[in-house]
Amino acid sequence: MGARRPAARARLGAAPEQLLGKIVRVDDPRYESLRSTYTARFRPAAVLLPESTPEVVAALRFARDQGLPLAVRSGGHGLAGNSSNNGGIVVDLSAMNRVEVLDRTSRLVRVEAGARWGTVAQTLAPYGLAISSGDHGNVGVGGLTTGGGVGWLVRHYGLTIDHVRAVELVLADGTTVRADAAHEPDLFWAVRGAGAGLGIVVAFEIEAMELGDIGYAQVVLEADERGDTLRRWSEYLAVAPRELTTVVTPAPYGTGTAAVVTAVVASSDTTLVRSAVAPLLRIGVRLLDQRIQLAPYTALVSAAHLHPNIGQQSVVTTNGLLPTLTADSAAAIMAVAAGLPRSMLQLRSVGGAVNDVPPDATAYAHRHQQALFVASAFPAQQGALLDTAWSPLAPHVDGAYVNFESRPDSASFARAYPGGTGERVLDLRNRYDPEGVFRTGPR
The missing domain is CATH 3.30.465.10 (Uridine Diphospho-n-acetylenolpyruvylglucosamine Reductase; domain 3)
Known part of the structure; x- marks a missing residue:
């Protein structure tokens, strides 16, 4: 593809017949709702809207012919913002939604x-x-x-x-x-x-x-500052029914901290739902609130969520995977929470069926960890504060999940794709894309 030149006001070539009406340029009324991602605002030279695989091929050929940076977008929620760019071409797949x-x-x-x-x-x-x-x-x-x-x-x-x-x-x-x-x-x-x-x-x-209906519960607990609440959560999830998946969100509570637990049970069996959630009621200093019900899965992952992405959520995010929490790692998570006043923190359960898969079966190699901790600071300029707050937890982290990292670099790549996994990924990137057409990170 050759060297890529900056092109904030690039003059684009004529549209191929397959893409007539599907190239959105800066002066197109559709441009404002298509140019950005969820987390950042961009100004590409054009957004292409293919509706079929042959049109994707045509869009890729057109983009390469312009000699401009290329981004590919499915939903635009990626935290790193790689699904748009400034001065380049975006291939937006939103019309391919069957x-x-x-x-x-x-x-x-x-x-x-x-x-x-x-x-x-x-x-x-x-x-x-x-x-x-x-x-x-x-x-x-x-x-x-x-x-x-x-x-x-x-x-x-x-x-x-x-x-x-x-x-x-x-x-x-x-x-x-x-x-x-x-x-x-x-x-x-x-x-x-x-x-x-x-x-x-x-x-x-x-x-x-x-899957029919699911069990859905929200449990609010007073959490101790040492991290014992989080440690007990982790110890329970290591032996809990696999139908149970939870997310713990630390939140201010008076002069202390509350743990807001969202629990989802993949079953409509009310006996199983109640028994799976019951131990969560006892892991905190005291129980503050609880709600439990059956609901359709569509209530959690709802079509009502659909909206255009216009750079509305400026954020910087990092994450780390951990085995079952120890007293030290749980305390470190509480220290991160104390150091990030404008933030969203999530401690998510993984394990279970995730760990049934051999670590070399896919490029996601993290098949022994039990928890995923995600820290987001607002706005995106708070990266230095996030790094400082994260430092107590860094020695305990054992891998990372690429989708919850907003600053991709060689270090984050190594956390997401450790050792031989990363070497194989880089080899395959160079084999299938030797010119770096889709380059978004290390090669």
């Missing part, structure tokens, strides 16, 4: 990469099916799935990538490929967890799970 149940018996579903998870949940609900897929309906399928997929049902279902059976994508040279366990197995391995930098994923075939 969801189709291919085989109800085997629960095989084809989902195009531009779909949002709220639409997926809504489409699958009448079939009694669901896919564990993040925690907000506006998140795009492509970005979340190629990074891993930690969702509300993760301990029961595993990561989204653990149930991907095939991937359709367009490579940097315009070749279309179907990758699965038997065809292009190296590419199939990499796209499940390290998909950025390999090509433009246009669709996935995913094995869904049987």
